[in-house]
Amino acid sequence: MxxxxxxxxxxxxxxxxxxxxxxxxxxxxxxxxxxxxxxxxxxxxxxxxxxxxxxxxxxxxxxxxxxxxxxxxxxxxxxxxxxxxxxxxxxxxEVPFEPVPERMTQTVAPEVQGILDGLDPLPAVVYNSRYDILATNPAYRDLFMVPATLRIGVPNVLWTLFTVPEKACPVVHRERELPVMVATLRSWYGRHVGEPAWEDYIRALSAASPYFAELWASGEVIPPGPRVKTFHHEAVGELRMTSQSLQIDGMPECRIVVYTPADEAAHRKSRLLRETGS
Incomplete structure (x- = not known):
């Protein structure tokens, strides 16, 4: 049949x-x-x-x-x-389905925040499809919310990574990782073409960062997926972490991203960072 x-x-x-x-x-x-x-x-x-x-x-x-x-x-x-x-x-x-555009989620339920807190000492965060930071746990804040990134003052990962001074950027191998993040953003952007909030966001970030504008103009598209990334923290040095995205029921286009140490050195440095940051 x-x-x-x-x-x-x-x-x-x-x-x-x-x-x-x-x-x-x-x-x-x-x-x-x-x-x-x-x-x-x-x-x-x-x-x-x-x-x-x-x-x-x-x-x-x-x-x-x-x-x-x-x-x-x-x-x-x-x-x-x-x-x-x-x-x-x-x-x-058997008709192609196009979902009705929904308002971008900007709030997180207490139950979701409880999951993030329960994942500590693993860094965890809730992003929406535009990489707005909706919620974090203490381990995430210890790793990423350092003075240089906090001074940016915009709760958005891409905005932070593209506007922070390169020497203060927590992502090592920017030339490899940032193109992937921009291509992931574009994969979501297809659902929001023409929406004022998205268009304003793309326009403003392009004006703030010529590098973002260059990557955006390339037109690359990549769906979200697990990756091993290297981060730098001034207190412990470099940490290799695996990022994994988890969908959240009832929160369209939002995901919990959890970072797990990719090797024993990262495990040791993560524990040290939590001990000094708690």
């Missing part, structure tokens, strides 16, 4: 189930007579969605018909689908 053949029965069951839970009153219609179920009828869904009754019936029966994003959006509005349900509808109908 092909993927399409497996998806169509799921699509049919999904539409029937969601239609059954929407009452005429929910969409401003009178209940009518001889209604055997509390939900909408197929012809009512078709009328409210602006599609033909036969076409919608075939869709709900799981027949192999084509559906456009515009039509699926209309059906989703009629059936009062939330964002995850709308995405599920698209997947089942």
């Amino acid at each position: 092909t993927t399409t053949q497996r998806r169509r029965p799921e699509l049919a069951a999904f539409l029937r189930g969601r239609r059954a839970r929407v009452t005429p009153a929910d969409v401003g219609m009178p209940p009518g007579l001889r209604r055997r179920t509390p939900g909408l009828r197929r012809e009512e869904v078709a009328q409210l969605s602006g599609v033909g009754v036969t076409w919608y019936t075939w869709l709900e029966q799981g027949r192999p018909i084509n559906a456009s994003a515009q039509v699926l959006d209309a059906v989703a509005r009629t059936l009062r689908l939330d964002a995850p349900e709308r995405e599920h509808l698209y997947r089942l109908a």
